Amino acid sequence: MQLNNYHQLLGIRNLTDSTYILEVERKAMDFEPGQHVLMGRADSIHKREYSIYSGNRDENLELLIKEITDGLVSKNLKKLVPGDELEIEGPLGFFGLEEDAVRQGKKFLFVASGTGIAPFHSMVKSIDGLDYTLLHGVRYTEEAYEKDTYDPDRYMLCTTGDKKGDFHGRVTDYIRQHDFDKDTICYFCGNFNMIREAMDLLSKKGFPSEQLHAEVYF
Numbered sequence: 001m002q003l004n005n006y007h008q009l010l011g012i013r014n015l016t017d018s019t020y021i022l023e024v025e026r027k028a029m030d031f032e033p034g035q036h037v038l039m040g041r042a043d044s045i046h047k048r049e050y051s052i053y054s055g056n057r058d059e060n061l062e063l064l065i066k067e068i069t070d071g072l073v074s075k076n077l078k079k080l081v082p083g084d085e086l087e088i089e090g091p092l093g094f095f096g097l098e099e100d101a102v103r104q105g106k107k108f109l110f111v112a113s114g115t116g117i118a119p120f121h122s123m124v125k126s127i128d129g130l131d132y133t134l135l136h137g138v139r140y141t142e143e144a145y146e147k148d149t150y151d152p153d154r155y156m157l158c159t160t161g162d163k164k165g166d167f168h169g170r171v172t173d174y175i176r177q178h179d180f181d182k183d184t185i186c187y188f189c190g191n192f193n194m195i196r197e198a199m200d201l202l203s204k205k206g207f208p209s210e211q212l213h214a215e216v217y218f
């Protein structure tokens with residue numbers, strides 16, 4: 001079947017004033033959880049990368065997006081209404097879990113800042129029985145996007161702007177103050193400075209670079 005790159009918007013869910021989920025036609029797109037797409041409005045030449053938020057068994061494709069007020073694409077995607085079209089290329093990228101490690105039941109540490117939780121949401125929804133700990137760093141508790149998806153014993157909300165999360169401080173503070181099994185495989189996603197600091201801390205705790213994987217958003 002010949003597929004074109006145009007996907008209809010099916011719905012939009014606002015999670016906070018600035019963060020929303022676009023639900024779009026999947027059109028038989030096959031993807032590995034952790035991959036991203038290049039996406040923009042069909043009436044614009046501008047596109048940006050967005051991690052796939054939905055699971056690979058879900059009927060439709062979902063993307064979790066934070067509106068950047070002085071940005072070009074994220075604020076214009078928010079203005080779309082159901083029925084409008086998006087141009088989507090992909091899936092792209094290699095930020096996925098190693099099949100052998102999943103099969104062997106290895107432990108995973110997922111470290112996200114903000115919307116950097118998107119690929120981990122896809123992994124948790126796609127793979128049954130995953131042995132993960134997810135550290136989610138945000139400013140305020142209301143940015144715990146759809147936290148009911150995760151096993152509460154595996155999800156740690158780290159907040160800096162209020163004390164209503166599970167841990168008051170940055171994800172890097174949490175990592176500094178805790179020990180992790182040395183065979184844990186670690187994945188980081190989101191802001192570059194968070195990723196650099198978190199990887200540095202885990203390297204100093206003795207984690208080899210082969211166990212550290214990163215996807216930088218900005």
Ligand SMILES: Cc1cc2nc3c(=O)[nH]c(=O)nc-3n(C[C@H](O)[C@H](O)[C@H](O)COP(=O)(O)OP(=O)(O)OC[C@H]3O[C@@H](n4cnc5c(N)ncnc54)[C@H](O)[C@@H]3O)c2cc1C
Nearest residue numbers: 048049050051064065066068071072073074115118217218
């Ligand atoms: C592989 C990959 C996957 C990505 N997945 C997602 C995703 O799932 N969800 C998502 O919201 N974004 C994601 N991004 C970031 C996204 O591609 C855009 O950079 C973002 O939406 C801003 O685009 P814009 O055109 O609105 O702003 P631009 O005009 O491109 O940029 C404006 C400024 O905003 C900064 N910026 C970009 N993102 C953020 C942010 N989250 N918080 C604060 N400042 C920021 C940029 O560094 C730049 O200085 C991903 C990036 C990559 C490389």
